[in-house]
Amino acid sequence: MILPEGSQRLLAFLALKGRLIRRQAVAGTLWPVATEDHASSSLRSALARLHEGARAAVESTARDLGLSGDVTVDLWDSRELAHRLLAPQGSPSAGDPGPEAIRALSRELLPDWYDEWVLVEAEDWRQLRLHALEALADRLAARGKYGDAAAAALAAVRAEPLRESPRAALIRVHIAEGNPSEALREFARYGELLELELGVEPTERLRALVADLGAVTLR
Amino acid sequence: MADAPAIALLTIRAWCEEGSESPLRAEIRLTGDVASGFQTRLTVAHAESVVNAVRVFLEDVLSPSDE
Numbered sequence: 001m002i003l004p005e006g007s008q009r010l011l012a013f014l015a016l017k018g019r020l021i022r023r024q025a026v027a028g029t030l031w032p033v034a035t036e037d038h039a040s041s042s043l044r045s046a047l048a049r050l051h052e053g054a055r056a057a058v059e060s061t062a063r064d065l066g067l068s069g070d071v072t073v074d075l076w077d078s079r080e081l082a083h084r085l086l087a088p089q090g091s092p093s094a095g096d097p098g099p100e101a102i103r104a105l106s107r108e109l110l111p112d113w114y115d116e117w118v119l120v121e122a123e124d125w126r127q128l129r130l131h132a133l134e135a136l137a138d139r140l141a142a143r144g145k146y147g148d149a150a151a152a153a154l155a156a157v158r159a160e161p162l163r164e165s166p167r168a169a170l171i172r173v174h175i176a177e178g179n180p181s182e183a184l185r186e187f188a189r190y191g192e193l194l195e196l197e198l199g200v201e202p203t204e205r206l207r208a209l210v211a212d213l214g215a216v217t218l219r
Numbered sequence: 220m221a222d223a224p225a226i227a228l229l230t231i232r233a234w235c236e237e238g239s240e241s242p243l244r245a246e247i248r249l250t251g252d253v254a255s256g257f258q259t260r261l262t263v264a265h266a267e268s269v270v271n272a273v274r275v276f277l278e279d280v281l282s283p284s285d286e
Contacts, residue, residue: 114228114253123232162244162262164236198264203238 003054006030006046010065011054012110015073016121020059020066029117075125078104082132085139097136098148105129105136106155130156134169146177162197164190164206171209180213225252227280231269245269249276 003011009030014021027039034042047065050058059066067073081101106129109122133156140149150173156166167190174183187202187210194200229249235242241264248257249272263269 112256114256119230162246163234164239197262198241198244200239200241200264203236205238 003051004046004049006042007049007054009115010043010046011050011057011067012113013117014058014065014067015071015075016117017066018073018076020061020064022063023065026065030115032116074104074107075109078107079125079128081105082128085132085135086128097139098145099151101136102133102148102152102155105133105152106159126159130159130163130166133159134165137169137173141173141176146173149173149176161193164203167202168206168209171206175209175213184210184213225254227251227276228253228257229273229276231273233269241265247272251279 010026013026013030023040023043024036027043028036030046031039031042047055047058047060057068057071059068081097081104085097085101109125110118111122113122133152137149137153137156140146140152150170153166153170153173157170160166167186171183171186174180174186187206190206191202194202227250229247231245231247233243233245236244243264243266244262245264245266245268246260246262247269248260250256250258261272263272
């Protein structure tokens, strides 16, 4: 069932906040250019237009709004996964992260939404998931799961093609698997992209990663 | 009822590549109408390029649209 736009935005906002929010704050955030009265009216309308199932997902008091305690949000699980992957090595992990974890960490948050409150949350999630994908690549490579490790690193590269740390993660996977030629090819590809897009070279840190593998051609 | 004016949006995501001779990286996304989504994306490595992009963006907001 498709919800009206106002109701969609309301549920998404409550899901991102993950706690009870003052009604006034909800209305002011979702309808920032409206007067307080109009924003409150829009909020009441958005709540009224929720179908029965969606309405049951919202905890509503005279003062506050939030998602009901029995509602789960995939973003919360994904964030938890990301934090587990970024925890120190000694921390316990739930299960053996693999393709499902890569999929969860590859999802952007509301990619076609441009509300200010979404943009900030989306950027926050983007940074978290990219670091988590790099950590996942290293962890999988250490366990000899090179295919999944490369997939995790590639997911981070696709999300940030000009950023160096995902490329370094991918190169480390190739080196760990015993494919120095692949590592050098990835380094060369990245170098060409940097030159083309930004007119800069890879950092010394990245060059040091491949320095012992073979010829490293410098401009 | 008159159409509401379009809202232009520009975001700058910036980070630092430590160890690079030009460490600044800034990904700029912009649109003249947020309802159409981001129409232009570019990444630059110099602050002046960011300033120029912002200047052009604001000039476009202020200039009348072409028919």
